[in-house]
Amino acid sequence: MSEILTETPVRDGSVAVVATPPPATEERKGLTKKEIAADHPTWCPGCGDFSVLALYFKLIEKRKMWHEKITTIAGIGCSSRFPYFVQAHGAHYIHGRALPFASGISLSRPDLHVFVFGGDGDAFSIGGNHFTHTARKNIKMTYCVMDNWVYGLTKKQTSPTSPLGFKSKTDQWGAVDYPINPMKQAIAAGATFVARTTSTNPNHVLAMMEAAMDHDGFGFVECLSECVEFYEGAFDAANPRKGGAFNEVPKNHDVSDELAAYKLAGADFPGYFGIFYKNNKPTKNAKEAEINKAMMEKVKGLKDWQILQKNFDRMK
Ligand SMILES: Cc1ncc(C[n+]2csc(CCOP(=O)(O)OP(=O)(O)O)c2C)c(N)n1
Ligand code: SF4
Numbered sequence: 080m081s082e083i084l085t086e087t088p089v090r091d092g093s094v095a096v097v098a099t100p101p102p103a104t105e106e107r108k109g110l111t112k113k114e115i116a117a118d119h120p121t122w123c124p125g126c127g128d129f130s131v132l133a134l135y136f137k138l139i140e141k142r143k144m145w146h147e148k149i150t151t152i153a154g155i156g157c158s159s160r161f162p163y164f165v166q167a168h169g170a171h172y173i174h175g176r177a178l179p180f181a182s183g184i185s186l187s188r189p190d191l192h193v194f195v196f197g198g199d200g201d202a203f204s205i206g207g208n209h210f211t212h213t214a215r216k217n218i219k220m221t222y223c224v225m226d227n228w229v230y231g232l233t234k235k236q237t238s239p240t241s242p243l244g245f246k247s248k249t250d251q252w253g254a255v256d257y258p259i260n261p262m263k264q265a266i267a268a269g270a271t272f273v274a275r276t277t278s279t280n281p282n283h284v285l286a287m288m289e290a291a292m293d294h295d296g297f298g299f300v301e302c303l304s305e306c307v308e309f310y311e312g313a314f315d316a317a318n319p320r321k322g323g324a325f326n327e328v329p330k331n332h333d334v335s336d337e338l339a340a341y342k343l344a345g346a347d348f349p350g351y352f353g354i355f356y357k358n359n360k361p362t363k364n365a366k367e368a369e370i371n372k373a374m375m376e377k378v379k380g381l382k383d384w385q386i387l388q389k390n391f392d393r394m395k
């Protein structure tokens with residue numbers, strides 16, 4: 080079966096023709112877990128991040144995705160090592176800057192699905208501003224924050240999600256700064272899909288990842304993922320196998336109600352798990368595509384240098 084050719088607007092005003100292989104058929108199957116799994120992950124045995132990686136593979140396999148249609152991006156941290164362990168296109172980028180990098184990919188290659196993984200420090204400390212702006216711009220991507228309430232890679236510093244009293248190398252007498260609430264942060268910033276899960280509940284992680292991926296916009300998933308080395312037992316209260324409670328978002332919760340979502344996010348730990356908020360407002364991708372289309376009409380038939388000349392003439 081032949082390739083499907085689609086025209087993709089490029090920022091410089093030109094049109095790139097992207098060759099898309101035909102949908103999965105007998106001839107071309109989606110990726111298998113075996114094909115997409117790279118080197119053995121270097122996380123500590125028992126780290127919650129293993130589960131998230133395994134479920135990402137499962138998602139790719141289940142949704143019959145192809146290498147050329149996905150990209151896996153991360154910042155820096157234990158959790159951000161993620162792209163190393165995925166045998167596919169992706170990047171382990173600068174600490175806290177995964178989202179702007181992913182935004183560029185998402186806006187310039189609308190035919191790809193952009194997945195971003197990272198930690199609480201990467202997302203809410205050094206990357207805090209980028210989180211806010213990517214969310215408010217509603218750039219299409221799926222962002223999974225593997226929240227372990229600590230800086231794991233750098234061996235136990237207080238993170239923005241560490242609870243009060245947490246003893247770490249930066250707070251020897253216990254954390255005194257009030258932690259941020261990732262769900263409230265995401266809702267307030269304007270994220271259009273906000274969900275919460277925990278790596279100890281694999282079916283739930285997969286369901287949240289799938290729902291986030293199917294959302295046309297900025298899909299944020301907070302996934303509690305235990306750091307067995309530096310914050311052992313942090314999420315026992317959310318794990319029924321350890322005597323905790325896994326409370327799903329109540330069935331009558333209205334996901335389009337921002338205030339109700341915010342209230343849900345305020346519940347004491349372990350709180351709720353599931354989709355808190357969903358809103359279908361237009362993405363930046365769609366808005367930019369409209370602008371590009373209109374602009375391309377205006378410069379139809381002109382060569383690149385003629386478009387540049389026009390711009391320079393305007394500046395005179
Ligand atoms: C610009 C910059 N500042 C600081 C660091 C050091 N650093 C590396 S990872 C990290 C925090 C990682 O914590 P988190 O994002 O929660 O990931 P985890 O290791 O817990 O999965 C820090 C402070 C860095 N690599 N680059
Ligand atoms: S230090 Fe913690 S977060 Fe990092 S790999 Fe080990 S258990 Fe996982």
Ligand SMILES: [Mg+2]
Nearest residue numbers: 198199229230
């Ligand atoms: Mg962390």
